[in-house]
Amino acid sequence: RDRVRAAMSRSLQPLQKYLTTYTDLSDLVTLDKKDYVTRFEEEAHTTEEMKLEITKHLRRKKQVLAQIPYHVSVGNYSVDCHTFRNHMGNKCQDLARLILELISKIGRTKAMKLREEFTGIAARVQKKVTTVEGLYQTKDFIKLVPEQVAELQGRIEEMKLFYTILEGFQHGLSDEDFSTKWAVIGWPRKLDQSIEMVLKALDVEVDRFKEIMALEQEQFLKDADKMQRTVATFSKHTDLENVGEISAQVKVLQKVIKELQDKAADFNKKQGLFGDEVKNYKMVFDMSKELQPYAALWITSNDWLTSHQTWHTDPFEALDPEEIDRIVTNSHKTMVQLAKTFKDKPPMMKIVEEIRTQVEAFRPIVPVVMSLRNPGMKDRHWAELSRQLERPIVPRETLNKLSDVKPLIEFKEKIVKACEVAAKEWDIESRLNEMYTQWESKKFVIEDYKQTKTYLLKGSDEVQALLDEHLNVVQQLSFSPFKAYFTEQIDKWESNLNLVAEVLDQWLECQRAWLYLEPIFSSEDIAVQLPVLSKKFDKVNHTWRKIMGMAKNNPAVMSFCTTSNKLLDQFTDANKALEVVQKGLQDYLGDKRQIFARFYFLSDEELLEILSQSKDPLAIQPNLKKIFECIERVTFSTDGAHMLTAFHSSEGEDIPFDAPFPAKGNVENWLGDLQSQMKHSIRAQLEQALADYPTRERTQWVLQWPGQVVIAVGQIFWSRECEEALQNEGLAGLKRYAGQLHSQLLGLVGCVQGELRPHQRINIGALITIELHGRDVTDKMVAEGVSATTDFQWMSQLRYYWEENDCYVKQVDSVFRYGGEYLGNTSRLVITPLTDRIYLTLTGALAMFLGGAPAGPAGTGKTETTKDLAKALAKQCVVFNCQEGLDYKAMAKFFKGLAMAGAWACFDEFNRID
Numbered sequence: 009r010d011r012v013r014a015a016m017s018r019s020l021q022p023l024q025k026y027l028t029t030y031t032d033l034s035d036l037v038t039l040d041k042k043d044y045v046t047r048f049e050e051e052a053h054t055t056e057e058m059k060l061e062i063t064k065h066l067r068r069k070k071q072v073l074a075q076i077p078y079h080v081s082v083g084n085y086s087v088d089c090h091t092f093r094n095h096m097g098n099k100c101q102d103l104a105r106l107i108l109e110l111i112s113k114i115g116r117t118k119a120m121k122l123r124e125e126f127t128g129i130a131a132r133v134q135k136k137v138t139t140v141e142g143l144y145q146t147k148d149f150i151k152l153v154p155e156q157v158a159e160l161q162g163r164i165e166e167m168k169l170f171y172t173i174l175e176g177f178q179h180g181l182s183d184e185d186f187s188t189k190w191a192v193i194g195w196p197r198k199l200d201q202s203i204e205m206v207l208k209a210l211d212v213e214v215d216r217f218k219e220i221m222a223l224e225q226e227q228f229l230k231d232a233d234k235m236q237r238t239v240a241t242f243s244k245h246t247d248l249e250n251v252g253e254i255s256a257q258v259k260v261l262q263k264v265i266k267e268l269q270d271k272a273a274d275f276n277k278k279q280g281l282f283g284d285e286v287k288n289y290k291m292v293f294d295m296s297k298e299l300q301p302y303a304a305l306w307i308t309s310n311d312w313l314t315s316h317q318t319w320h321t322d323p324f325e326a327l328d329p330e331e332i333d334r335i336v337t338n339s340h341k342t343m344v345q346l347a348k349t350f351k352d353k354p355p356m357m358k359i360v361e362e363i364r365t366q367v368e369a370f371r372p373i374v375p376v377v378m379s380l381r382n383p384g385m386k387d388r389h390w391a392e393l394s395r396q397l398e399r400p401i402v403p404r405e406t407l408n409k410l411s412d413v414k415p416l417i418e419f420k421e422k423i424v425k426a427c428e429v430a431a432k433e434w435d436i437e438s439r440l441n442e443m444y445t446q447w448e449s450k451k452f453v454i455e456d457y458k459q460t461k462t463y464l465l466k467g468s469d470e471v472q473a474l475l476d477e478h479l480n481v482v483q484q485l486s487f488s489p490f491k492a493y494f495t496e497q498i499d500k501w502e503s504n505l506n507l508v509a510e511v512l513d514q515w516l517e518c519q520r521a522w523l524y525l526e527p528i529f530s531s532e533d534i535a536v537q538l539p540v541l542s543k544k545f546d547k548v549n550h551t552w553r554k555i556m557g558m559a560k561n562n563p564a565v566m567s568f569c570t571t572s573n574k575l576l577d578q579f580t581d582a583n584k585a586l587e588v589v590q591k592g593l594q595d596y597l598g599d600k601r602q603i604f605a606r607f608y609f610l611s612d613e614e615l616l617e618i619l620s621q622s623k624d625p626l627a628i629q630p631n632l633k634k635i636f637e638c639i640e641r642v643t644f645s646t647d648g649a650h651m652l653t654a655f656h657s658s659e660g661e662d663i664p665f666d667a668p669f670p671a672k673g674n675v676e677n678w679l680g681d682l683q684s685q686m687k688h689s690i691r692a693q694l695e696q697a698l699a700d701y702p703t704r705e706r707t708q709w710v711l712q713w714p715g716q717v718v719i720a721v722g723q724i725f726w727s728r729e730c731e732e733a734l735q736n737e738g739l740a741g742l743k744r745y746a747g748q749l750h751s752q753l754l755g756l757v758g759c760v761q762g763e764l765r766p767h768q769r770i771n772i773g774a775l776i777t778i779e780l781h782g783r784d785v786t787d788k789m790v791a792e793g794v795s796a797t798t799d800f801q802w803m804s805q806l807r808y809y810w811e812e813n814d815c816y817v818k819q820v821d822s823v824f825r826y827g828g829e830y831l832g833n834t835s836r837l838v839i840t841p842l843t844d845r846i847y848l849t850l851t852g853a854l855a856m857f858l859g860g861a862p863a864g865p866a867g868t869g870k871t872e873t874t875k876d877l878a879k880a881l882a883k884q885c886v887v888f889n890c891q892e893g894l895d896y897k898a899m900a901k902f903f904k905g906l907a908m909a910g911a912w913a914c915f916d917e918f919n920r921i922d
Contacts, residue, residue: 384434608905
């Protein structure tokens with residue numbers, strides 16, 4: 009049985025091997041036709057690209073059919089490939105067909121769009137003309153048609169490209185697509201024929217319109233002549249008894265003259281369109297000027313006499329004081345002007361004088377009527393007025409008709425003064441009522457807040473704006489000399505508005521603090537670490553929820569805020585308590601930052617997130633990159649002891665801790681251990697890689713160690729070998745070593761061309777950048793004849809040494825210990841002569857305990873160069889983007905962190921700080 013199984017297994021091997029011959033078809037097998045054509049359509053290919061794609065599928069069909077036999081014998085088996093062969097061939101054919109259908113769809117869409125646009129142009133050209141203006145608008149449109157057709161003709165050629173491809177691959181069209189295509193191609197000629205017919209018809213219409221206008225002009229001149237005679241004889245009307253009839257006649261004449269003027273303008277417009285001489289119809293405009301004074305006299309006289317009679321018959325309470333003042337003022341003004349116009353026409357002058365006399369006799373009563381009809385007159389004002397005049401003035405009793413006002417004219421000044429008080433008080437009352445109406449409808453927007461089962465105040469800006477506006481109004485009213493009657497209301501409004509303003513300020517302040525603190529103290533870890541502050545916050549939280557529940561039930565702003573003063577006291581007390589909690593929280597965070605300096609570079613929110621999860625060391629993983637820029641995660645032991653055994657970059661580089669340690673106690677303590685062990689581990693890796701360097705091929709060695717370690721050790725050997733060459737053989741030794749560097753670089757190029765993991769490729773790229781600079785420096789020293797290690801050209805380079813069992817970096821007289829900050833897998837800047845000068849300047853400044861401020865235009869690499877020097881020395885470098893709102897407290901906190909962590913900082917946009 010075993011032998012049979014073994015024999016069967018061996019017999020299947022040729023089949024497995026034969027199966028691999030179809031590997032190149034795997035993409036075709038797995039390809040989804042629907043997804044393919046959808047994606048192809050979205051990519052918006054050109055017609056040429058579509059044609060190539062179709063050809064590719066048809067060619068592949070031939071290749072597939074040639075590649076797959078109908079039957080094949082493989083070892084002991086006969087394989088029937090017929091079904092698979094047909095399926096693959098048909099799939100290639102289907103893919104080509106789908107693209108042809110896509111081309112057909114695109115061509116159809118373009119054709120239908122073109123047909124629609126041509127139809128629109130034709131409809132506009134053939135639009136029925138009913139006016140001269142419409143006729144010439146059509147002619148103007150026809151002039152623009154050739155330009156539109158030229159653009160459409162280009163699109164037709166574009167459409168034809170799609171149909172040409174379909175014809176080339178003998179892809180049939182439906183009857184509708186076929187007719188649409190040829191209809192569109194024929195539209196330009198069809199449109200030209202249509203335009204030719206329309207232009208002929210328009211020429212006929214022009215002649216017809218001219219004939220019609222000639223008849224209208226003839227009638228117009230007759231009507232104008234008749235109207236001219238009527239206006240010329242209008243001065244015969246001198247009887248004021250017939251004022252109503254004459255006024256109506258004047259209005260009819262004005263209407264007719266206006267119609268004649270409109271016709272004259274229409275004739276001139278049509279003459280301009282026809283290209284005829286534009287005639288002057290000045291007489292119809294002269295008629296209007298001639299009639300105007302007579303029209304003003306009779307219409308004004310009629311209005312005055314009619315109104316005057318109505319005022320005397322209507323009840324006093326029905327009189328409109330504004331209308332009386334308007335008519336009296338207008339009538340007097342008109343009669344004064346007409347007195348100058350008709351000074352040489354006694355009959356007309358007599359009418360003017362009569363109306364003016366009546367108006368002037370009535371004018372003294374107007375201010376009295378306007379005062380007494382003031383809407384602000386209340387019973388108290390009527391009583392006060394009666395007292396001042398020593399006679400009863402009571403509407404509907406002693407004041408029924410206009411005639412009852414005439415005896416009061418002698419008291420005009422007293423009446424006007426008393427009623428002015430009423431008007432001012434009415435204004436105050438109106439503004440108070442308006443305020444009441446606005447606040448009655450004003451409600452707080454109280455919305456649910458997440459899953460906290462409480463609410464937040466939203467959209468307080470509208471309430472604040474209304475408060476500011478009405479506080480300003482109340483202040484104005486409080487200074488009014490007429491406020492006496494409303495003093496109590498004004499004071500109450502001022503008190504209520506100020507109370508609402510104070511409540512709103514305290515409310516928003518409390519809400520901001522509560523929003524910041526609520527997620528913090530909802531964490532059990534924080535509550536355990538800060539029991540006193542947590543208890544204080546819980547008390548405020550209870551008050552907050554209670555108040556917000558009340559606000560949700562009664563969102564009316566005024567009633568909620570002014571029911572009692574307790575609300576303001578509650579918010580004030582809550583804010584005092586929250587201020588104590590916030591100060592305590594800041595002190596707590598400050599203590600944590602004192603223990604682990606890198607916490608200074610985190611925001612309060614980020615630090616609190618870390619501290620709130622301190623019970624679970626594994627929860628630190630998402631926040632590690634915020635603390636250690638290049639550490640993506642760390643490895644914890646699986647035995648429950650939470651031993652940290654290694655750290656990893658985001659690109660997948662793994663470095664074991666030199667001495668694994670437990671994540672025990674407070675998070676700030678074991679993060680400090682992590683920082684120390686990271687540096688120790690990098691140093692240990694340097695030492696091991698240094699020892700390993702001579703034992704294996706360099707191209708193998710660069711792939712065995714972390715990228716940072718490879719660069720540092722490579723630089724140590726470059727510095728060592730350069731100095732040995734100079735010390736042993738001088739310039740000749742340096743020349744020989746330059747050749748060695750060239751061959752080393754070629755070896756690295758060979759590495760890049762091989763199979764590498766992503767992080768290895770990044771590391772090799774960074775190494776090539778650094779070693780390319782080393783080669784250039786060596787070549788330059790050779791060219792300049794450097795022969796001793798004391799030459800400045802060599803001393804000015806950034807040199808690495810392994811001394812006293814540690815790595816040191818030197819440049820001229822500056823000496824720095826290699827920092828050991830993990831750099832992960834990052835690229836390095838190409839080092840130019842300018843970069844060298846910046847490095848030399850900055851290291852010289854650091855050796856004298858100074859800082860550096862690289863200056864230059866935006867985007868020239870100031871920040872990146874500083875960061876790259878930090879990488880060269882394995883120092884933590886924090887880039888900080890300065891904003892306008894940055895204050896001295898934030899800067900002090902940042903400098904504390906830098907001093908304690910020994911880190912570098914780049915302050916970008918430093919000039920933004922006030």
